Amino acid sequence: MPKQLRFCLLVLISLSAVLPMVAQVRHVTTVNPMSKQSYSEVYVDYVDIQPQFPGGERGLINFINKTREYPYDAYKKGIQGRVLCSFVVGVDGKVSDVRVIRGSGNESLNREALRVIGKMPKWSVGKVGDHAVPVRMVLPINFRL
Numbered sequence: 001m002p003k004q005l006r007f008c009l010l011v012l013i014s015l016s017a018v019l020p021m022v023a024q025v026r027h028v029t030t031v032n033p034m035s036k037q038s039y040s041e042v043y044v045d046y047v048d049i050q051p052q053f054p055g056g057e058r059g060l061i062n063f064i065n066k067t068r069e070y071p072y073d074a075y076k077k078g079i080q081g082r083v084l085c086s087f088v089v090g091v092d093g094k095v096s097d098v099r100v101i102r103g104s105g106n107e108s109l110n111r112e113a114l115r116v117i118g119k120m121p122k123w124s125v126g127k128v129g130d131h132a133v134p135v136r137m138v139l140p141i142n143f144r145l
Contacts (some may be wrong), residue, residue, distance in 0.1 A: 013103050016055035042088055042134045049127040051089035051135050053120070059140075067116045068142060083113035083141045091132040093122035104143065113141035 053060040081104025088097040098117045103110045117139065126135035 006067070015129045023036050024067060029047060034117045042136050043128065047128050047133060047135055049125075051123045051126040051137065053123055063120065064116060064141060067119055068141065068143075069112065070119050070145075071106075074106050074108050074143065075145070077102075078145060079143075080145055081106060081109050081143050083110050083140065083143070085117055086136055086138045087112050088134050089123045089126060090135050091125055093125050094125065095120045095123065097136075101138065109143050112143075116141060 053063070055062070082118050083100060084102040085105045086099050087095050087096075088099050090096055095117060098114050100114065104113075126130040127133065
């Protein structure tokens with residue numbers, strides 16, 4: 001095998017090993033078509049430092065349990081469920097762009113999950129290198145009787 005061909009093959013193998021790692025540090029551009037807001041870049045995954053709720057995971061669970069109120073109509077009908085929500089922790093730590101990804105099938109449970117997440121205090125910010133970046137988070141809110 002000629003030296004040039006071996007060199008090209010070595011370069012291709014090296015690039016194929018590096019490209020997947022580079023692809024992991026991608027960000028997603030989101031836009032709300034119903035508003036006239038500008039585009040915003042939001043990191044979905046693979047940030048160097050993930051955003052963190054004050055008090056960590058235990059603090060988050062305590063906050064949800066203290067803030068969540070079971071909707072009366074769902075309670076009366078014995079409806080239970082899980083609402084999967086997403087939200088963005090901004091560069092200032094504030095929670096925004098709260099959405100239901102997968103609802104429980106009951107609109108009052110979905111609304112309550114959105115309310116709870118909307119009341120969250122500031123998080124510690126996510127970082128890529130030394131720069132604070134907005135990060136999209138996914139969080140399930142459970143409703144059990």
